[in-house]
Amino acid sequence: xxxxxxxxxxxxxxxxxxxxxxxxxxxxxxxxxxxxxxxxxxxxxxxxxxxxxxxxxxxxxxxxxxxxxxxxxxxxxxxxxxxxxxxxxxxxxxxxxxxxxxxxxxxxxxxxxxxxxxxxxxxxxxxxxxxxxxxxxxxxxxxxxxxxxxxxxxxxxxxxxxxxxxxxxxxxxxxxxxxxxxxxxxxxxxxxxxxxxxxxxxxxxxxxxxxxxxxxxxxxxxxxxxxxxxxxxxxxxxxxxxxxxxxxxxxxxxxxxxxxxxxxxxxxxxxxxxxxxxxxxxxxxxxxxxxxxxxxxxxxxxxxxxxxxxxxxxxxxxxxxxxxxxxxxxxxxxxxxxxxxxxxxxxxxxxxxxxxxxxxxxxxxxxxxxxxxxxxxxxxxxxxxxxxxxxxxxxxxxxxxxxxxxxxxxxxxxxxxxxxxxxxxxxxxxxxxxxxxxxxxxxxxxxxxxxxxxxxxxxxxxxxxxxxxxxxxxxxxxxxxxxxxxxxxxxxxxxxxxxxxxxxxxxxxxxxxxxxxxxxxxxxxxxxxxxxxxxxxxxxxxxxxxxxxxxxxxxxxxxxxxxxxxxxxxxxxxxxxxxxxxxxxxxxxxxxxxxxxxxxxxxxxxxxxxxxxxxxxxxxxxxxxxxxxxxxxxxxxxxxxxxxxxxxxxxxxxxxxxxxxxxxxxxxxxxxxxxxxxxxxxxxxxxxxxxxxxxxxxxxxxxxxxxxxxxxxxxxxxxxxxxxxxxxxxxxxxxxx
Numbered sequence: 001x002x003x004x005x006x007x008x009x010x011x012x013x014x015x016x017x018x019x020x021x022x023x024x025x026x027x028x029x030x031x032x033x034x035x036x037x038x039x040x041x042x043x044x045x046x047x048x049x050x051x052x053x054x055x056x057x058x059x060x061x062x063x064x065x066x067x068x069x070x071x072x073x074x075x076x077x078x079x080x081x082x083x084x085x086x087x088x089x090x091x092x093x094x095x096x097x098x099x100x101x102x103x104x105x106x107x108x109x110x111x112x113x114x115x116x117x118x119x120x121x122x123x124x125x126x127x128x129x130x131x132x133x134x135x136x137x138x139x140x141x142x143x144x145x146x147x148x149x150x151x152x153x154x155x156x157x158x159x160x161x162x163x164x165x166x167x168x169x170x171x172x173x174x175x176x177x178x179x180x181x182x183x184x185x186x187x188x189x190x191x192x193x194x195x196x197x198x199x200x201x202x203x204x205x206x207x208x209x210x211x212x213x214x215x216x217x218x219x220x221x222x223x224x225x226x227x228x229x230x231x232x233x234x235x236x237x238x239x240x241x242x243x244x245x246x247x248x249x250x251x252x253x254x255x256x257x258x259x260x261x262x263x264x265x266x267x268x269x270x271x272x273x274x275x276x277x278x279x280x281x282x283x284x285x286x287x288x289x290x291x292x293x294x295x296x297x298x299x300x301x302x303x304x305x306x307x308x309x310x311x312x313x314x315x316x317x318x319x320x321x322x323x324x325x326x327x328x329x330x331x332x333x334x335x336x337x338x339x340x341x342x343x344x345x346x347x348x349x350x351x352x353x354x355x356x357x358x359x360x361x362x363x364x365x366x367x368x369x370x371x372x373x374x375x376x377x378x379x380x381x382x383x384x385x386x387x388x389x390x391x392x393x394x395x396x397x398x399x400x401x402x403x404x405x406x407x408x409x410x411x412x413x414x415x416x417x418x419x420x421x422x423x424x425x426x427x428x429x430x431x432x433x434x435x436x437x438x439x440x441x442x443x444x445x446x447x448x449x450x451x452x453x454x455x456x457x458x459x460x461x462x463x464x465x466x467x468x469x470x471x472x473x474x475x476x477x478x479x480x481x482x483x484x485x486x487x488x489x490x491x492x493x494x495x496x497x498x499x500x501x502x503x504x505x506x507x508x509x510x511x512x513x514x515x516x517x518x519x520x521x522x523x524x525x526x527x528x529x530x531x532x533x534x535x536x537x538x539x540x541x542x543x544x545x546x547x548x549x550x551x552x553x554x555x556x557x558x559x560x561x562x563x564x565x566x567x568x569x570x571x572x573x574x575x576x577x578x579x580x581x582x583x584x585x586x587x588x589x590x591x592x593x594x595x596x597x598x599x600x601x602x603x604x605x606x607x608x609x610x611x612x613x614x615x616x617x618x619x620x621x622x623x624x625x626x627x628x629x630x631x632x633x634x635x636x637x638x639x640x641x642x643x644x645x646x647x648x649x650x651x652x653x654x655x656x657x658x659x660x661x662x663x664x665x666x667x668x669x670x671x672x673x674x675x676x677x678x679x680x681x682x683x684x685x686x687x688x689x690x691x692x693x694x695x696x697x698x699x700x701x702x703x704x705x706x707x708x709x710x711x712x713x714x715x716x717x718x719x720x721x722x723x724x725x726x727x728x729x730x731x732x733x734x735x736x737x
Contacts, residue, residue: 005203006251006258007243009045010145010179010214011035012122014052014088016370018388024058028066031221032059034231036069039078042240045252046078049217050122053086053106054368060113067113074114080254083107083118083141089367090127092316093330095337096135102364103139120144120255122214124369126179127274127316133169143175143259145214147275151178152309154270162202162209163265164258175259176268179214181276187213188220188230192239196246203249210258223677274316281375282314284322289467319373323380324511325461326372328446329389331419336363336396343403352403359399366392374466374674381461381674381683387611390456394449397434406431411578413548413555426546426557428576432583433711435576437515443544443559443574445514448586452713453651459610460686461672462508468675469505476502495679504673504682508532510540512670512686515588516606517572519565522694524602526637526666529690537565539572553580568596570701588707595697604666604692605707609646609655614669614684618649621667632687636667644689652716660706663691 013032015024039047049070051059059066073079085091085102086109094102107118120143121136128146136144148161161178168174186195202211220236221227230236243252273279283291291313298304298311320327340359343349349356371385380386406412411430418425423440434449448457475494509532510516519537520529528534544559560573571593576586588605595601612619614633621629621636624643629636632646642662646655670686695703 004207004209004249005199006210006253006262007199008048008177008210008212008214008253008255008258010048010050010082010122010212010255011217011220012050012052012082012215013055013217015055015058016385016388017054017087017365017368017392018371018385020384024055024062027218027222028059028063030227031218033063033066035217035220035236036066036073038231038236038240039073040069042244043076043078044247045240045243046080046254046257048080048082048120048214048254050082050084052084052088053109054088054365056109056113071114074116080120080256081110081114081116081118082120082122082145082255083110084121085124085364085367087364087368088124088370089364090124090316090369090372091132091135092127092129093333093369093372094367095334097341098337098364098367099132099135100139101360102367103136103141105364107140119259125274125278125316125373126150127278128270129272130167130169130269133167133174134172137169137172137174141174143177143255145177145179145212145255146270147214147273148178148181149276149279150176150270150273151268153273153312154268155309156268159206160265162206162211163262164210165266165268166264167268167270175264176270177210177212177214177255177258179212183211183213184215187215188226188235188239192235192242195239196242196250199250210262212255272315276313278316278373278375279313281373282316282318282322284318285465285467288314289470292467316373323374325386325459326380328419329372329386329393332390332393332447333363333366334420335418336366336393336400339400340396343400348403348405355399355403359396359403362392362396362399366390366396376675376677378674378676378681378683381672381676383459383461383610383613383683383685386459386461387455390449390459391454394434394451394454394456397449398451401431409580409583411553411555411580411583413550413557413578415546415548424546426548428555428557428578428586430578430580430583433578433586435578435586437546437557437559437576438513439544439546439559441511441543442513442516442539442541443546443561444511444516445576445586446511448514450653450711450713453653453716455611455651455653457609457611457655457711458513460512460608460670461610462512463506463670463672463685465507466674468680469673472496472505472673472680473502476500497679497681501673501680501682504671506531508670512608512688514607514609515574515576516540516608517574518604518606518690518692520602520604520692522600522602526635529604529666530635530668537570538563544572544574554578565596568594570594570596584711584713586709588709589704590707591702591704593702595701595703597697597699597701599697600694601697601703602692602694603703604690606688606690607657607709608670608686608688610686612646612648612651612653612687614687616650618647620647621645622647633669633684634667635669636665638665641665641691644691646687646689649715652713652719654712654715656708656710656712657689657691658708658710659691661693663693663705666690666692 083106086106110118121141123144126147164177220230366389374380414427415424426437428435436447438444517539521534524534544561547558549556556577558575562571573591575589619632622645640662642659644657668688672683
């Protein structure tokens with residue numbers, strides 16, 4: 001039988017910026033290396049491979065032998081390499097200039113490293129908008145791979161999906177392939193015989209068809225149970241053997257070979273979309289549940305196959321609405337990108353080219369997509385991934401400050417719409433700290449960067465309903481508990497990584513940020529506050545007015561709000577200051593006015609501190625006497641205190657909250673319950689710390705307190721110096737030799 005069908009096997013390997021080194025290593029050992037080893041045994045089977053730049057940089061450094069083996073496979077024509085944006089951003093999440101920049105940079109890097117021309121690219125998460133066409137073409141790419149759902153949404157039938165099409169934007173052409181969702185679900189979970197049978201069925205219905213599989217390479221060894229299935233039980237070897245045995249009618253090939261020898265099916269314009277599951281995850285939680293219920297009900301109807309192509313779910317960009325914390329990262333990234341663009345057009349660009357180049361790379365790394373959304377995997381819910389994004393943004397921002405000529409000690413204040421909500425936010429910055437305030441949202445401090453350690457202490461995440469929480473409740477007390485997990489298996493089993501997760505499903509009634517102002521019921525117990533009850537007044541998320549004061553050595557943001565405290569109208573003033581003479585301290589002054597004389601007042605100011613995990617002995621609270629009060633996951637109820645410290649010895653930071661008026665202090669961990677590929681898990685997001693004062697309002701109706709938030713990172717500096725000493729000595733010895 002002559003060859004009647006082309007099959008293209010495309011794998012995408014990726015590890016995000018900020019993932020633990022042990023995760024990289026385990027994925028290399030269980031998936032990336034064994035896949036290449038087996039592929040070398042079948043030289044007649046070509047594959048298309050994409051390694052994200054995040055992963056490839058690690059491989060170059062840690063496993064150059066992998067790079068050498070891959071280069072050999074590329075040189076003998078068995079592997080076609082795909083490019084893409086260097087650090088795996090979703091193209092909808094970055095400006096056009098950065099799309100072109102990232103794709104061009106990675107194409108050149110791959111061509112230099114492997115000595116081959118890069119013609120195609122992997123589309124991160126297959127998130128597509130038609131306007132990307134011109135950007136991709138401008139970066140020197142000829143073709144890409146999307147899901148067949150994109151093409152069905154454009155009106156094509158299944159029979160029209162077995163090839164590639166031309167698409168266009170602004171006169172620029174791009175070739176687009178349709179990856180098969182059916183193959184994504186068959187490989188590697190169905191028997192190889194069943195996969196071959198499906199391919200044969202397509203070949204019989206559509207002679208000379210092109211069938212494309214494109215999915216995560218981690219399915220071959222990293223995903224739960226896949227290592228044993230793919231390598232232990234020999235699934236991949238049997239699959240390759242069957243491909244070899246059926247070569248008389250089945251041609252295993254590449255995207256490049258297909259483009260060179262097969263004509264396009266025609267022209268098409270694709271609607272904005274992603275793969276099916278991603279469009280569902282992008283819906284608001286309540287609507288996602290309704291959508292899935294609707295689909296389940298309709299799937300049994302005889303006309304569902306005809307109706308399904310016309311049913312749409314969500315749009316990727318709405319993750320930035322669904323999760324305000326993702327929008328905070330996104331807007332901060334846009335701000336850095338815009339400033340980089342502006343400085344690149346100044347006279348300083350030539351003299352500071354190295355710093356600008358370094359800042360651009362840090363920006364590109366901060367655009368890695370994983371923490372900007374949430375679906376079947378942790379993503380946004382994983383603090384170490386969010387922290388990594390902010391670390392890169394802070395590094396880029398600090399470099400750009402140097403390019404702009406801000407050296408030594410300095411302070412500044414700005415007011416702009418930094419988070420794209422049509423309201424102005426306030427930025428107080430110095431050579432040591434960066435503080436973003438949202439007057440229109442309770443006057444909250446919503447980002448607090450410590451430059452010396454590259455940490456945003458307000459990379460927090462609220463506890464909110466997710467559709468899979470219903471499954472957790474349904475399986476309460478009946479699910480398997482495992483520290484390694486196993487996720488939700490195809491047979492309906494559920495794995496909890498910690499017990500009693502259903503009891504941890506608590507949702508936040510306000511943003512877990514800092515300078516969150518609470519008027520509370522007198523004598524309110526800590527347990528009631530922790531449960532989100534007992535607030536009175538309208539200050540927690542109310543709109544504050546703002547005035548900035550700027551001087552050479554000090555900047556102040558004065559915020560005030562006239563609001564309700566029960567039947568009374570009161571005013572809260574809060575002034576946040578940065579001073580060059582105390583550049584590691586944020587000074588906060590509260591002044592309450594028009595309090596109802598003689599009545600009991602209970603006022604609290606909530607702080608949240610992220611990036612400092614709980615459950616470790618070297619991360620702990622201490623009091624004004626330096627006494628250890630327990631690790632950062634403790635629920636404290638201190639009756640009277642004038643200071644509370646938080647230490648993270650691993651980060652090398654010591655935070656102090658100093659109060660001019662002694663207060664009771666409540667602390668509690670903010671822990672989310674989320675799903676990941678390894679099961680449902682409890683994740684520590686931040687420490688909530690709330691000083692609260694109870695007093696009788698004086699006759700003049702006025703009361704005030706000063707809070708100083710100080711950040712000592714000398715331990716981190718000392719550790720860096722200690723770590724650098726052996727390297728410096730080694731360089732000295734080499735130089736002397």
